[in-house]
Amino acid sequence: MDYRVEELAEAAGVGVDTVRYYQGRELLPPPRREGRVAWYGEHHLDRLGEIRDLAQRGFTLSQIRELADAEGDRLLADLAKADAVDPHLDRAELARRAEVPELIVDIAVGAGLLSSSGEPGDERFAPDSIEMLSAARALVSEGAPLGELTALAMRHVANIESVIDDAIELFKRHSDDNGGSRDDLVATMHRLVPVATSLVGRHFEHTLRSRALARLEDDTEARAVVTVARRLDRTIDPLAVYAAAGDHHRCLWMRPDEDFSIVALGAAEIVETKGDGRFTAASAARVALASRVSRHGPAGAPVPLLVGGLSFEAGDDRRDPDWSGFPDSRWILPEFAWVNGPDGDWVVAAAAVDEGEDESTTVSRLESRLDTWADPPTGDAGDDLAVGVGEVVTDDLEYRDLVAEAVAHITEGHLDKVVLARVHHDDPIDLGVVLARLRHRYPTCAVFAFAVGDHTFFGASPEKLVALRGRQVETVALAGTAPRGRDETEDEALAAEMLGWSKTRSEHGFVVDDISQRLATLGLVGATPAVPEVLRLARVQHLRTPITAEVDRGADGISDLDVLRIASVLHPTPAVGGTPTEAALDWIRTHEPFDRGWYAAPVGWCDLDGNGELRVALRSALATPDGVDLFAGAGIVADSVPDDELAETGVKLRALLDVMES
Numbered sequence: 001m002d003y004r005v006e007e008l009a010e011a012a013g014v015g016v017d018t019v020r021y022y023q024g025r026e027l028l029p030p031p032r033r034e035g036r037v038a039w040y041g042e043h044h045l046d047r048l049g050e051i052r053d054l055a056q057r058g059f060t061l062s063q064i065r066e067l068a069d070a071e072g073d074r075l076l077a078d079l080a081k082a083d084a085v086d087p088h089l090d091r092a093e094l095a096r097r098a099e100v101p102e103l104i105v106d107i108a109v110g111a112g113l114l115s116s117s118g119e120p121g122d123e124r125f126a127p128d129s130i131e132m133l134s135a136a137r138a139l140v141s142e143g144a145p146l147g148e149l150t151a152l153a154m155r156h157v158a159n160i161e162s163v164i165d166d167a168i169e170l171f172k173r174h175s176d177d178n179g180g181s182r183d184d185l186v187a188t189m190h191r192l193v194p195v196a197t198s199l200v201g202r203h204f205e206h207t208l209r210s211r212a213l214a215r216l217e218d219d220t221e222a223r224a225v226v227t228v229a230r231r232l233d234r235t236i237d238p239l240a241v242y243a244a245a246g247d248h249h250r251c252l253w254m255r256p257d258e259d260f261s262i263v264a265l266g267a268a269e270i271v272e273t274k275g276d277g278r279f280t281a282a283s284a285a286r287v288a289l290a291s292r293v294s295r296h297g298p299a300g301a302p303v304p305l306l307v308g309g310l311s312f313e314a315g316d317d318r319r320d321p322d323w324s325g326f327p328d329s330r331w332i333l334p335e336f337a338w339v340n341g342p343d344g345d346w347v348v349a350a351a352a353v354d355e356g357e358d359e360s361t362t363v364s365r366l367e368s369r370l371d372t373w374a375d376p377p378t379g380d381a382g383d384d385l386a387v388g389v390g391e392v393v394t395d396d397l398e399y400r401d402l403v404a405e406a407v408a409h410i411t412e413g414h415l416d417k418v419v420l421a422r423v424h425h426d427d428p429i430d431l432g433v434v435l436a437r438l439r440h441r442y443p444t445c446a447v448f449a450f451a452v453g454d455h456t457f458f459g460a461s462p463e464k465l466v467a468l469r470g471r472q473v474e475t476v477a478l479a480g481t482a483p484r485g486r487d488e489t490e491d492e493a494l495a496a497e498m499l500g501w502s503k504t505r506s507e508h509g510f511v512v513d514d515i516s517q518r519l520a521t522l523g524l525v526g527a528t529p530a531v532p533e534v535l536r537l538a539r540v541q542h543l544r545t546p547i548t549a550e551v552d553r554g555a556d557g558i559s560d561l562d563v564l565r566i567a568s569v570l571h572p573t574p575a576v577g578g579t580p581t582e583a584a585l586d587w588i589r590t591h592e593p594f595d596r597g598w599y600a601a602p603v604g605w606c607d608l609d610g611n612g613e614l615r616v617a618l619r620s621a622l623a624t625p626d627g628v629d630l631f632a633g634a635g636i637v638a639d640s641v642p643d644d645e646l647a648e649t650g651v652k653l654r655a656l657l658d659v660m661e662s
Contacts, residue, residue, distance in 0.1 A: 001042055005031075005413075008040040012048040019048070024414050024583020027051055031413060038413045089125045098133035106523070108133065224353040225269060225289070225333070227304040228366040229297030232338075232345040238263045239439070241338055242449065243432040249332055250451040251307040252435065253605060255613075256443040259342065262605060264307045266335030268350035271306070275314050278329035279568030282310070283610075286562060289333065290608040293350075296363055302339045302346050302607070306331040309450060309457075309603030309617065312572065312596040313589065321423065321622055321629040323597035325452030331606065336373060347373055384433055385440045387658050389539075392650035396422050399649065402591060403634075403642040409587065410638045417510060418578035418587050420645075421633035423594050424653050428627050429660050431456060437659040442537065446615045448603060457598050459620030459656070462537055465570055465602050467613040468563040473524055473549040477532070478616075479511040479575040479635060480504040480543035481648055484536065495534045495541055507635050508532055508543045511574045514581075515547055518569045522561060524549040539654050562610025567602050576600040576616060576633065597622065599631040619655045630656050 009016045019040075022028045028047055031038035091109070095102040108114045109123070114132070116123035238261040242252040251264040269289060273281035286306065293304060308331035315328065337348045349366045353359055399422040406418050431449070435458065438447045442460040449458040467474040482498035485491040498504050516528055526549030535544040551561045578584025598617055606612035621630040632652035634645040 002032075003040045003045070005038060005040065008044055008048070011045055012052075014048060014052075020413065020416055020580055020583075022048070022051060024580045024586075033412070089127065089129070091123060091125075094125050094129055094133070097130045100133050104133065223292075223355075224359065225293045225350060226353060226359055226362045226366060227293060227295050227297075227348055227350045228363055228370060229295070229301035229304075229346055229348045230370050231298065231301070232347060235345050236263075236338055236340065238338065238340060239432065239436055241265075242435075247335075248453055249334070250449070251332070251334070252447070252449040253307065254439055254447040256439055256447070259340070261338075261340045262305070262307065263338040264305075264332065264334035264336070267332045268335045268352060269333040271308075271329075271331040271333075272327055273329040275328065278310055278314055279564055279571070282329050282331055283562055283564040283568070286331070286564060286606060286608065286610065293333075293608060294359055297348070300343055302341070302343070302348060303609050303611070304333065304348055304350060305337060305339070305605050305607040305612070306333055307337075307450070307605045308332055309598050310567075310571070310601050311598055312576075312601040313585065319593070319595040321594065321597070322455070322624060323595060323622070325455050326450075326457060326598050336369075349373075385437055387437055387441050388661065389654075389658060392647060393424055393653050393657070394643075394646050394650045396424070396646060396649075398593070400642040400646045403636055403640060403645045405591070406587070406636045407638065407640050407642070410636065415583055415587065416579045417507065417574060417635055417637045418584045419574075419576050419600075419633050419635050420588070421592060421594075421596065421600065421631055422649050424630045424632070424657075426628045426630060426657065426660065428625065429623060431458065431623055434458070434656075434659055438656075441659060442619075442655075444535075445537070445619070446604070446613070448615070448617075450598075450603065454625050456623045457603075457617070457620065458623060459617055461603075461615040461618050461620065462535060462542065463575070463616040463618055465573070465604075465614045465616050466563055466566045468551070468561075468566060468611050470611065471550045473519075473526070473551055473566060475515060475519070475547045475570065477508065477511040477515050477545040477547060477573075477575070478535065478542050480508045480532075481634075481652070482541045483651055484539055484541060491536065491541070495536075498541065498543060499532070499534070504543065507637060508545070510579050512545050512547070514574045514579060515570060519547070519549055519566075521569055522551075522566065524551060524561075524566070526550065537655070539658070540651055563606050563612040563614060564610075567614050571602055571616075572600070573616070575635065576618075578635070596631070600633065619652065621656055628660065 003011060005016055005019055009019050012019070019028070023030070028044055031040045031044070033039070089097075091102060091105050095105045098105075105114070109116065114125060114129050116125050238252060238254060241263045242250060245263075245265050247265040249265070249267045249270075251262065253262040253264075255261065271282060271285040271289065273279075273285065275281075289306075295301075295304060308329070309326070310329040311323075311326070333350050335350060337350075339346045339348065347370060349370050351362055351366055353362045399420070402420055406415075406420060409415060410418070435447060435449055438445075438458075438460045442462070445460040445462045446464075447458075447460045449456055451457075463478045464474065464476045480498055482494045482504075485494050512528060512532075516525075519525070526547060528547050529545055532543040532545045535542045551566075572581065572585070574581070574584075577588070599620055599622075601617055602614040603617045604612060604614040606614075619632075621628050630653055632649040634640075634648045634652075636645060
């Protein structure tokens with residue numbers, strides 16, 4: 001029997017997006033094509049059943065693909081028997097048997113500390129999960145702070161996957177070197193896994209004991225940190241403070257529409273995390289750092305904050321441009337931070353407690369330094385704020401060809417959408433003038449600049465990835481672009497055309513649905529308007545749908561649901577990656593001829609209580625002494641026209657080029 005994709009999805013009890021996702025991950029063979037119609041057969045239906053069965057037994061998609069490639073090799077299935085889930089052990093039963101509140105199970109699952117099978121809300125766990133939670137309960141009962149214990153476990157999760165991969169490769173090489181068959185490999189792994197586990201466990205225990213004893217004698221690895229806050233008696237110009245600074249690390253963050261800004265200089269503490277677990281590791285590091293920060297200042301003072309960002313993908317540093325100083329993830333507790341907001345103007349100073357120095361001495365030292373900053377630099381952006389309108393940059397013919405290649409790939413059924421970006425190089429700029437113009441021209445955007453030495457990543461992002469204030473989570477779906485008109489009447493006409501065009505509405509719908517589903521994995525379900533609104537910027541208009549939710553987050557920061565943790569499930573959105581996500585990222589990784597670095601990735605701030613705001617770094621550029629690299633992208637779908645997509649990215653580039661060239 002033959003099926004169209006919708007019929008196959010219905011017969012298998014999955015969504016159409018799921019079918020295409022599995023196909024993009026090469027878990028399903030390609031369909032038979034007759035013109036533009038894709039036909040699937042019974043073998044596709046059988047394979048979907050196998051995938052579901054293996055997924056319910058706890059296999060990852062990568063493992064399932066390995067099983068499929070092995071043509072009946074049951075290595076993974078055999079090894080997984082010892083870790084099979086208990087069909088009766090759901091969250092409530094797990095909490096009861098481990099004698100912990102169900103909230104602790106939720107935290108452990110959300111942080112990735114416990115793995116399960118089944119759908120969200122209907123998971124089942126392996127019996128060893130009881131032992132793990134019971135051990136955690138015993139540690140807490142002995143006085144171990146739950147927040148720090150969670151942070152430690154999250155750091156472990158962020159690194160253990162690479163250790164597991166290395167161990168599997170070691171066992172495979174051992175078997176191959178001895179001429180063993182696949183059956184021999186299974187037997188070898190059954191024999192060696194317990195031995196290796198015991199060896200690693202004993203080494204960890206020995207190391208933990210020896211280092212703990214050494215720490216009691218000489219605690220030099222994790223020094224206490226002191227922050228002191230002071231209210232200023234006048235409003236400062238964040239641009240003036242930023243422009244006058246010569247610190248190696250400098251950050252500027254301005255939200256003109258909210259009368260909120262941050263200027264951060266120097267680095268009292270730097271958190272850098274690497275790899276695919278960089279979000280989770282950064283979140284854990286935030287918890288650990290918060291536990292050793294002593295805060296001083298009057299009531300109502302802002303919570304000490306971290307500023308920074310993350311890369312679009314981890315470890316993609318093989319190509320231009322030069323992203324030196326912008327690693328996979330970097331978050332800085334600044335030496336000085338000026339915060340201007342609804343509660344007034346504040347300056348917050350931070351420093352580690354020096355060896356042999358008590359906390360009161362450090363506080364006095366910071367107070368003295370604050371005296372020197374009581375009268376911060378002043379300045380004026382000047383009258384040079386006029387911005388012209390330049391020609392759209394459409395000379396990138398390689399990008400046009402890449403779009404055509406992507407359309408062909410989508411038409412073949414491998415993808416629904418892929419977001420392709422391009423780079424435009426321009427001359428060096430006066431960054432202070434450009435930032436002043438951006439603030440003036442884009443009052444509803446987040447104007448930002450992150451500087452490391454003579455490299456500065458800057459922009460004016462219209463897209464909020466996530467903001468967390470107390471219990472309130474805010475995010476937004478932003479996808480679909482149209483130019484601005486010459487007057488309000490033409491603006492309205494172009495907006496109406498964008499709202500009525502099926503390609504644009506479909507692209508926007510992908511983003512809304514995807515964000516909602518990702519938030520649901522953290523138990524965050526909120527309100528989503530049925531009809532998008534129109535966001536108007538200087539040169540373009542976008543379709544915009546705000547999405548809100550509430551979290552049950554403890555005031556002590558124990559929950560993993562800080563702004564970084566929420567961002568980990570949202571990035572990359574379909575608006576900057578595509579759908580299905582993994583298949584789109586694979587295509588970008590293979591075909592885009594440059595390193596995105598921090599472009600289209602989360603940047604912003606996060607305070608030590610986990611609140612903050614992260615923006616998707618769009619309308620952005622990297623400035624170096626050699627010039628400026630500007631970035632822009634477009635969402636490619638089956639009916640995309642290469643020349644039109646090239647023109648769209650050209651319009652987006654003008655958002656910065658108009659400001660730079662005026």
